[in-house]
Amino acid sequence: MKNRFFAGMAPVAVLSLSLFASSALADVTIGVTISSTGPGAALGIPLKNSVELWPTEVGGEKLKVIVLDDAGDPSVATTNARRFVNDDKVDVIVGSALTPASIAVAGVAGETSTPHLSCSPVPPTISKGKWTFVMPQDAGLIARNLFAKMKADGVKTVGYIGFSDSYGDLWMGQFKAIGEQYGLKVIAEERYARPDTSVSGQVLKLVAARPDAVFVGASGTGAALPQIGLRERGFAGKIYQTHGAVTFDFLRIAGKAADNTIFASGPAMAPEALPDTAETKAEGMAYVTAYEKKFGPGTRTQFGPHINDAMAILKKAIPVALKKAKPGTPEFRAALRDAIETGGPFPASQGVFNFKADDHLGLDDRAVVLLTAKNGKFEITK
Amino acid sequence: MIATFLIQDGVTNGAIYALLGLALVLLFSVTRVIFIPQGEFVAYGALTLALLDGGKVPATTSLLVCFGAVAFLFDLWSMRRGTDVGTFVRSLALNLVLPGVIYGITIVLAPLDLPSVAKALLTILIITPMGVYVYRIAYRPLADASVLVLLIASVGVHLAMMGLGLVFFGAEGLRAEPLADDNYTIGALMVSAQSLCIYGATIAIIVGLYMFFERTLLGKALRATAVNRLGARLVGVRTHLTGVTAFTLAAAIGAVSGVLIGPITTIYYDTGFLIGLKGFVAAIIGGLASFPITAIAAIGVGLVESFSSFFASSYKEVIVFGLIIPVLIWLSLSGGFHEEE
Numbered sequence: 116m117k118n119r120f121f122a123g124m125a126p127v128a129v130l131s132l133s134l135f136a137s138s139a140l141a142d143v144t145i146g147v148t149i150s151s152t153g154p155g156a157a158l159g160i161p162l163k164n165s166v167e168l169w170p171t172e173v174g175g176e177k178l179k180v181i182v183l184d185d186a187g188d189p190s191v192a193t194t195n196a197r198r199f200v201n202d203d204k205v206d207v208i209v210g211s212a213l214t215p216a217s218i219a220v221a222g223v224a225g226e227t228s229t230p231h232l233s234c235s236p237v238p239p240t241i242s243k244g245k246w247t248f249v250m251p252q253d254a255g256l257i258a259r260n261l262f263a264k265m266k267a268d269g270v271k272t273v274g275y276i277g278f279s280d281s282y283g284d285l286w287m288g289q290f291k292a293i294g295e296q297y298g299l300k301v302i303a304e305e306r307y308a309r310p311d312t313s314v315s316g317q318v319l320k321l322v323a324a325r326p327d328a329v330f331v332g333a334s335g336t337g338a339a340l341p342q343i344g345l346r347e348r349g350f351a352g353k354i355y356q357t358h359g360a361v362t363f364d365f366l367r368i369a370g371k372a373a374d375n376t377i378f379a380s381g382p383a384m385a386p387e388a389l390p391d392t393a394e395t396k397a398e399g400m401a402y403v404t405a406y407e408k409k410f411g412p413g414t415r416t417q418f419g420p421h422i423n424d425a426m427a428i429l430k431k432a433i434p435v436a437l438k439k440a441k442p443g444t445p446e447f448r449a450a451l452r453d454a455i456e457t458g459g460p461f462p463a464s465q466g467v468f469n470f471k472a473d474d475h476l477g478l479d480d481r482a483v484v485l486l487t488a489k490n491g492k493f494e495i496t497k
Numbered sequence: 498m499i500a501t502f503l504i505q506d507g508v509t510n511g512a513i514y515a516l517l518g519l520a521l522v523l524l525f526s527v528t529r530v531i532f533i534p535q536g537e538f539v540a541y542g543a544l545t546l547a548l549l550d551g552g553k554v555p556a557t558t559s560l561l562v563c564f565g566a567v568a569f570l571f572d573l574w575s576m577r578r579g580t581d582v583g584t585f586v587r588s589l590a591l592n593l594v595l596p597g598v599i600y601g602i603t604i605v606l607a608p609l610d611l612p613s614v615a616k617a618l619l620t621i622l623i624i625t626p627m628g629v630y631v632y633r634i635a636y637r638p639l640a641d642a643s644v645l646v647l648l649i650a651s652v653g654v655h656l657a658m659m660g661l662g663l664v665f666f667g668a669e670g671l672r673a674e675p676l677a678d679d680n681y682t683i684g685a686l687m688v689s690a691q692s693l694c695i696y697g698a699t700i701a702i703i704v705g706l707y708m709f710f711e712r713t714l715l716g717k718a719l720r721a722t723a724v725n726r727l728g729a730r731l732v733g734v735r736t737h738l739t740g741v742t743a744f745t746l747a748a749a750i751g752a753v754s755g756v757l758i759g760p761i762t763t764i765y766y767d768t769g770f771l772i773g774l775k776g777f778v779a780a781i782i783g784g785l786a787s788f789p790i791t792a793i794a795a796i797g798v799g800l801v802e803s804f805s806s807f808f809a810s811s812y813k814e815v816i817v818f819g820l821i822i823p824v825l826i827w828l829s830l831s832g833g834f835h836e837e838e
Contacts, residue, residue: 279811279813307813308813310767311762311771311813312762313806315506315806316804316805316806319502319503339672362669368672
């Protein structure tokens with residue numbers, strides 16, 4: 116019923132974007148499936164907005180972009196991906212914003228030999244797939260940076276509070292896998308759901324366990340709930356937040372409670388503060404400036420840049436593939452996939468992608484910066 | 498020490514659930530509608546207050562005007578076979594003039610930095626008429642339908658209102674400023690003024706509802722409709738009027754709940770559903786009929802939730818919603834269950 120309600124809006128999005136699609140059939144066609152409604156809307160809407168900043172042509176070929184909403188639902192994402200492949204004959208699929216939907220798209224991409232750029236993290240079994248490349252930083256990379264920072268800050272015992280879903284499990288899993296290497300011990304593990312109105316119980320238990328620091332495995336403004344609760348109950352230690360929490364809405368809601376907190380983030384949240392030598396600065400500044408010019412100051416997000424980065428990769432890979440085959444053919448898709456896998460490094464806004472046959476994540480430590488919050492702004496810290 | 502915190506937290510949330518549960522019981526007994534979108538009124542209320550705090554004109558005002566316009570069209574359609582001037586003027590005033598006036602008031606008042614109580618009242622003023630229009634658009638044409646049809650209509654209204662919430666408020670959550678910022682220390686307990694407001698408002702609404710049903714003619718008409726719809730019509734109670742009254746009350750209670758809960762947590766466009774469900778658990782325990790049992794059960798739901806979030810946070814929702822199962826078994830075994838007439 117909800118999907119039907121918004122199905123009315125999908126054609127509007129397609130129409131507005133098919134402005135790009137005014138000329139011949141040999142254009143490079145890109146199918147984008149994104150959760151701009153439903154539970155992933157907070158992530159999907161900035162992604163959808165970012166698509167509007169894409170160029171109209173690459174390597175002399177017009178781009179035809181088709182955007183569909185999958186409402187974060189894997190079955191809708193599958194239908195969208197099949198439509199892209201069968202009806203629109205796309206050369207590459209981009210999306211989705213939520214992990215389950217991205218897994219579904221990856222399945223179709225692998226089966227139909229279509230290159231796929233995922234805008235959400237996916238499990239290792241999926242990122243090993245031949246046709247799928249992952250844009251966001253994987254949890255392991257973020258966790259290693261955060262854990263190293265915790266070790267440097269002298270943290271030994273950690274209280275963990277996270278979403279009671281796969282996102283929360285993901286970070287707890289990192290503690291179990293590599294926490295010991297950094298001398299970290301989790302002494303309390305609590306869970307909550309994003310729509311919960313109170314986390315007092317969980318917070319009381321965390322505070323009672325007296326950890327050196329608290330790690331919050333949550334995303335968006337939902338991550339602000341334990342942050343505020345912990346400070347209200349007088350927890351004075353450091354709080355560590357994942358890159359999912361790095362949004363201006365978080366700062367707006369947490370206010371003063373966001374002090375003394377370390378956030379992991381992709382560099383695109385604060386490209387201004389990067390040194391000029393950073394490879395991510397040029398792309399990041401260009402993207403953030405364009406985005407905030409169109410959608411207002413302070414609207415940048417952690418998620419939108421993945422769309423920009425997908426295009427940064429395609430900008431270099433499409434011309435290479437064009438030399439080998441014509442768009443719309445299986446040969447072109449194979450050539451494009453090879454160009455993405457071997458054509459790196461691709462400097463982008465969230466990191467420098469350097470894919471290999473056995474590594475479709477492609478990012479290294481250049482894709483993570485550590486931030487603190489000061490006066491409602493994020494600042495880079497060491 | 499920890500237990501007192503948990504109890505306080507549980508009672509605060511329970512008071513909100515009690516308001517929702519009461520609204521659900523009220524609506525079900527008068528109109529036989531299981532009103533799933535009750536939570537949406539809460540979310541709309543909280544988000545409207547949060548936007549007013551930011552000095553913005555909340556989108557709910559334009560939504561209200563749209564609702565009114567649609568309701569007016571419905572009225573026009575039902576008047577197509579001719580009508581008298583009085584009915585037409587009344588419909589015009591209720592559906593077009595009223596939201597227009599509220600829209601005007603909000604545009605004038607929103608940029609002024611009003612005291613928080615005034616903002617709360619303005620929020621309630623904006624949300625309450627929505628109940629009238631939702632009834633007019635979705636339920637009045639179905640007034641004589643079965644409970645199941647009304648339930649399906651409720652699901653539709655819920656999804657539509659949630660979708661509109663996403664369009665108008667965006668996907669990220671908002672948090673309103675508290676009505677009062679003070680904290681009081683009673684023994685070891687720290688009580689915030691906001692939670693005192695919640696207790697006060699809940700008690701006031703319960704007492705108010707009691708007085709309304711016991712002392713006023715309209716309240717008695719509502720009770721009569723609840724007991725026997727056909728009989729009430731035979732003795733001259735206008736059941737459409739009782740329907741409108743029930744929905745207006747429910748929307749007002751929803752708006753009050755929203756104003757109360759907005760400052761203590763982050764509200765998203767889709768938060769209302771879960772809060773509403775917990776009120777629904779309480780209403781079920783009250784058999785969808787008893788106000789006092791519902792209120793007590795709601796406090797119980799709040800306490801269970803608060804303690805389970807301390808002892809087994811991963812299983813919190815399972816425990817809270819699991820409460821409903823033994824009650825359902827007991828209700829169906831005790832044979833008090835009667836098919837609708």
